[in-house]
């Protein structure tokens with residue numbers, strides 16, 4: 001019984017193999033008698049046809065292998081070694097003379113090699129087993145056959161970490177169908193992750209990530225080049241053409257920088273920045289996911305503008321100051337208890353309303369100046385203020401102030417930067433009032449959708465799969481694009497926080513700078529003075 005069952009399994013496996021272009025299902029037995037030689041001839045002919053067809057499908061791989069075999073046959077293994085050595089030498093010389101074109105050619109060759117030996121090799125089987133090939137039953141009277149249509153790979157781009165295939169959809173297919181098969185495709189092509197990105201029409205891009213480029217901690221960006229002097233920040237039009245023009249260029253650079261504050265690095269190696277001016281930012285992640293590093297990266301990135309007086313940090317740390325107290329000297333206001341936080345929020349509301357009344361009809365977005373800086377309200381663990389407050393009176397005050405600030409504060413320059421562990425609506429009812437959201441490691445698969453919007457997980461934001469060993473890694477949406485980008489925040493350690501606070505603490509009115517040297521152990525000569533430091 002057992003061998004028979006095994007035979008049956010083998011038969012079924014071969015039947016469903018995706019390499020079979022047209023499986024046949026006989027509808028009645030053949031009755032014609034043929035001589036044996038004719039049968040053997042037919043089998044041999046069919047075998048030859050299958051070999052030719054297979055060779056044509058894998059023509060590049062076959063040509064390379066046959067070419068190499070012929071070369072070895074003609075010149076022997078030494079000849080092959082000489083060929084490899086010659087190619088190596090040419091590559092070295094080329095890369096010295098023109099590294100860009102050499103790198104481009106290397107990537108092209110690498111992509112074609114992976115296309116021939118990996119993607120085309122397993123493509124048909126993968127398409128059949130994931131239902132991405134289309135099969136249409138055809139009847140020839142004697143038997144039912146299937147016409148099969150396979151999506152075509154149009155281009156491939158390969159780097160050391162990722163292969164990007166541009167694939168043409170078959171009629172009737174949608175990018176969502178492909179996104180649903182991302183996990184299966186990743187296993188077929190042995191990638192760490194497969195992300196499906198839709199083009200406007202007809203094409204999808206499959207990103208097969210082979211290596212994780214974010215395993216090493218990210219070093220914080222160099223801010224000093226964008227730094228500007230302080231009292232220089234209120235531009236006087238009369239000065240623009242004068243020798244103070246560079247100062248105003250520095251001012252403009254600082255204001256522009258508020259729309260792209262450096263936070264860390266994206267998976268493709270580019271800088272990860274987040275806007276702070278004109279928006280609210282929510283960072284969500286389980287405990288230990290690295291929310292602190294995103295907050296600190298943003299605070300650090302705002303440092304030059306804080307020192308210049310263009311930004312005021314109003315900070316609430318409901319965890320008793322555990323996370324943010326280190327930065328106290330940089331903050332204009334700092335509250336750690338529920339009642340002082342309620343006071344702080346209550347104070348922010350009239351500032352916002354006053355600005356709104358003055359700017360209404362004048363501008364649609366407040367421009368920070370030293371006289372009227374951007375107020376960044378930082379709230380660590382915002383759920384402590386929305387869901388876990390027990391005092392009814394305080395809960396009512398906070399529940400009134402927060403939604404007001406979130407719904408009206410962006411334009412007049414009172415913005416909120418908050419972190420939360422649990423992104424559910426019951427815990428954070430105003431979640432949707434944050435236009436910019438970051439999903440770090442989550443505990444549940446559906447939480448990435450709660451943070452980034454429905455469908456984000458299918459498009460690749462598998463936040464629950466981020467390993468515990470990679471704090472600071474997460475997903476964001478950029479420029480209104482629905483496809484999530486994997487990012488990692490820079491690691492800001494205690495020394496860097498101390499340096500940041502020491503360097504960028506705002507000057508008190510009149511130019512007095514609090515003396516932190518004893519506290520931080522820094523040499524005061526190393527620290528630029530807020531008032532003397534020109535742009």
Ligand SMILES: Nc1ncnc2c1ncn2[C@@H]1O[C@H](COP(=O)(O)OP(=O)(O)OP(=O)(O)O)[C@@H](O)[C@H]1O
Pocket residue numbers: 217218285286287288289290291292293323421471472473488489490491492
């Ligand atoms: N970007 C990062 N790169 C490397 N290590 C990081 C990064 N961010 C955080 N870590 C490490 O992970 C640990 C937890 O980070 P962090 O305290 O920021 O998490 P959290 O999400 O704020 O947690 P909780 O909600 O419990 O406060 C820290 O001790 C830190 O050493």
